[in-house]
Amino acid sequence: MEVTADGSPVDVYLLLPPNGEAEIVHAAVPPDASILELGSGAGRVTHRLIELGHEVVAVDDSPSMLGHVRAETVCARIGDLRLGREFDVVLLASHLVNTERDADRLAMLAAARRHLAPGGQLVVEWHPPAWFDTVESGQGGRLGEVEIELADVVRDGDLLSATVRYAARGRQWHQEFTCRRLDLDDLLTSADLTFGGWLSADRTWFAARPRRRG
Known part of the structure; x- marks a missing residue:
């Protein structure tokens, strides 16, 4: 089984279909x-x-993942990214902003800001605070042909750790993760961003823009 540095099983991600994420971005x-x-x-x-209809540059730190992407790709850690180019939109999905490490989060947001064109916007998918209060072991569902179940949920202050179990085609995988509860105002202030509005009814997606100077 091929697994990336953060524990993501490549075979599972190849089986998972899109789940409306692109449509949320497209509408915004x-x-x-x-x-x-x-x-x-x-x-x-x-x-x-x-x-x-969008032109996309895909960034990931896993060559194994990027080998399946049919677009321009860049293999790099997000926080280290310096392309010398600007984009209308920077997309930070998959709840990456909820990383447990504050330094990693600040580095990701700084990378996003330095690649935004004037008037551009950052689109973020996150775990809102309410998710941390309600998520429990045993929750899950089916995405395409993949059965997904959350297990071993443990809370420790603002941190939540759990294991995601995947099953498909007679195979099973698991991925452990730890994420941090965030305050939106603090998050935006730390990155010198302003809130641009909610993009989904469940408030798991939002837009942000660089704070104007002067």
Whole structure:
């Protein structure tokens, strides 16, 4: 089984279909927007964004994941990214902003900001605070042909750790993770961003823009 540095099983991500993420982004951004996708994985969202008419540059630190992406790719850690280019939209999905490490989160947001064109926007998918209060072991569902179940949920202050169990085609995988509860105002202030509005009814997606100077 091929697994990335953060524990993501590549075979599972190849089986997972898009789940409406690209449509949320598409509805929030200009037509034919240039998009820098941070943490693209194997292109599950990338390919749908391209179908919707956007030019996408996919960034991931896993060559194994990027080998399946049908778009321009960059293999790099998000926080280290310096392309010398600007984009209409920077996409930070997959709850990456909820990383347990504050330094990693600040580095990701700084990378997003330095790649935004004037007037551009950052689109973020996160775990809102309410999720941390309600999520429990045993929750899950089916996405495409993959059965997904959350297990071993443990809370420790603002941190939540759990294991995601996947099953498909007679095989099973698991991925452990730890994420941090965030205050939205503190998050935006730390990155010198302003809130641009909720993009989904469940408030798991929002837009942000660089704070104006002067």
